[in-house]
Amino acid sequence: MQESKFRIYHRRLPHWELDGAVYFITFNTWEKLELSSEAREIVFNSCLFFNNQRYKIFTLVIMTNHVHLLIQPLLKSEKEFWSLSSIMKSIKGYSAKQIPKVMNHIGTVWQDERYDRIVRDEQEFQQYWEYIRKNPVKAGLSSTPESYPFFWETPN
Numbered sequence: 001m002q003e004s005k006f007r008i009y010h011r012r013l014p015h016w017e018l019d020g021a022v023y024f025i026t027f028n029t030w031e032k033l034e035l036s037s038e039a040r041e042i043v044f045n046s047c048l049f050f051n052n053q054r055y056k057i058f059t060l061v062i063m064t065n066h067v068h069l070l071i072q073p074l075l076k077s078e079k080e081f082w083s084l085s086s087i088m089k090s091i092k093g094y095s096a097k098q099i100p101k102v103m104n105h106i107g108t109v110w111q112d113e114r115y116d117r118i119v120r121d122e123q124e125f126q127q128y129w130e131y132i133r134k135n136p137v138k139a140g141l142s143s144t145p146e147s148y149p150f151f152w153e154t155p156n
Contacts, residue, residue: 012113019081022058022072024128027092027114029065030107038102039095040150043067046095048152054082054090058125059132062150063139068132070125088114129153 007017029035035043040062047069051057058070073082096109119125133145133153142148 016116016118017084018118020072022070022119022125023084023116024119025067025069025071025084025088025114025116027067027088028111030109030111032065033105033109034064035062035099036103037149039099040064042098042102043091043095044150044152046091046098049094050087050090055087057152057154059129059153060151061132061135061145061148063135063141068135070119070128070132084114084116 005017005019043062044060047057047060047062047067053074054076055074056072058072060067060069060071071087073084073087076082092110099109100106119128133151136142136148136151137145142151145151145153
């Protein structure tokens with residue numbers, strides 16, 4: 001059996017990566033840029049594009065100025081997982097190029113950093129899942145998570 005690798009990276013925030021782990025990730029728009037519905041749709045589709053190929057998304061929500069994901073990187077090769085940085089570069093990079101096509105915005109779309117946390121156990125997993133589910137309701141964007149067009153969760 002292969003031993004899991006644990007890595008720590010530092011930018012402004014520390015980033016811990018553990019092979020096979022599930023992560024709660026939040027990333028924000030630059031200077032609280034408000035994303036239009038069309039822009040949120042681009043981000044939504046960008047997040048789901050490599051779902052079940054490079055990573056597994058359990059749940060996600062695209063808010064007006066931030067995104068929450070509960071995600072698990074998948075194996076890239078026999079001995080290597082997709083890195084969070086490559087996953088985030090793909091999602092943020094593609095969406096940042098597409099958003100100016102549907103919004104009157106020139107310049108930076110996303111903050112460089114992200115908040116990521118390794119989910120430690122089933123209880124914490126459920127707490128993050130519920131937090132993500134309730135986010136659009138708490139913000140007054142919908143009456144239920146399911147009625148918010150930019151909320152997604154893996155089918156049971």
